[in-house]
Amino acid sequence: MEHGSADNESASTFSFTDEDHTLANALRFSLNQDPRVAFCGYSIPHPSQPRVNIRVQTTGVPANEVLKDSCQDLLMICQHSRHTFSLAVEGFRNEQVRKAMDIEQ
Template sequence: MEHGSFTNNSHASFTLAEEDHTLANAVRFMLNQDPRVTLAGYSIPHPSLDRVNIRVQTTGDPAREVLKDACQELMLMNRHVRSVFDKAVAEFKVEQARLKAEEEEREKAKEELKKQREQLESMDIEGN
């Protein structure tokens, strides 16, 4: 919900329902990165309320558009972080599978060596 002025749309407050510090701080951060923003902050009216108030003041651009742009930038950043994370997880799984295969090969080689030693020990070299 937007609480703003009918005469000056360069500053407004927005209420986000069912949100907390997690989203509000991220949105505030993105807003403060925008050169069009002169003030960006948030407050939580009461700890028992799951509501966040975000205040935006701009150099002249509509506050609603600036907030929308900040949210879109945040979504892009989150997509990038998610793709980097997913790639790292996939690489980790491949590496774990490679290490497991190497370990299995070592175990196989140990078993083969053990069998060869047992065969040599079972041969009666002095009896020939």
């Protein structure tokens, strides 16, 4: 859901249902790293409602485009983190097997 001016696409508020600080803070951080973003912030209208509003104001680029790019960036960061973690776990397990084999000999 998007709220914004019909004649100014560079400022919009996006409402995410069933989300909380976890996604909102990560998106806020990612958006604020983008040089096209002039302002970004989020609010939770009421603690009992699972909804987050994210306000994005850009330097002229449509806000929905910048938001989509930030979501893609977060997806890539999560995939990289998951891959790195999986490699670390695999390396740890291999090391444990090697140590167990050294002890048996």
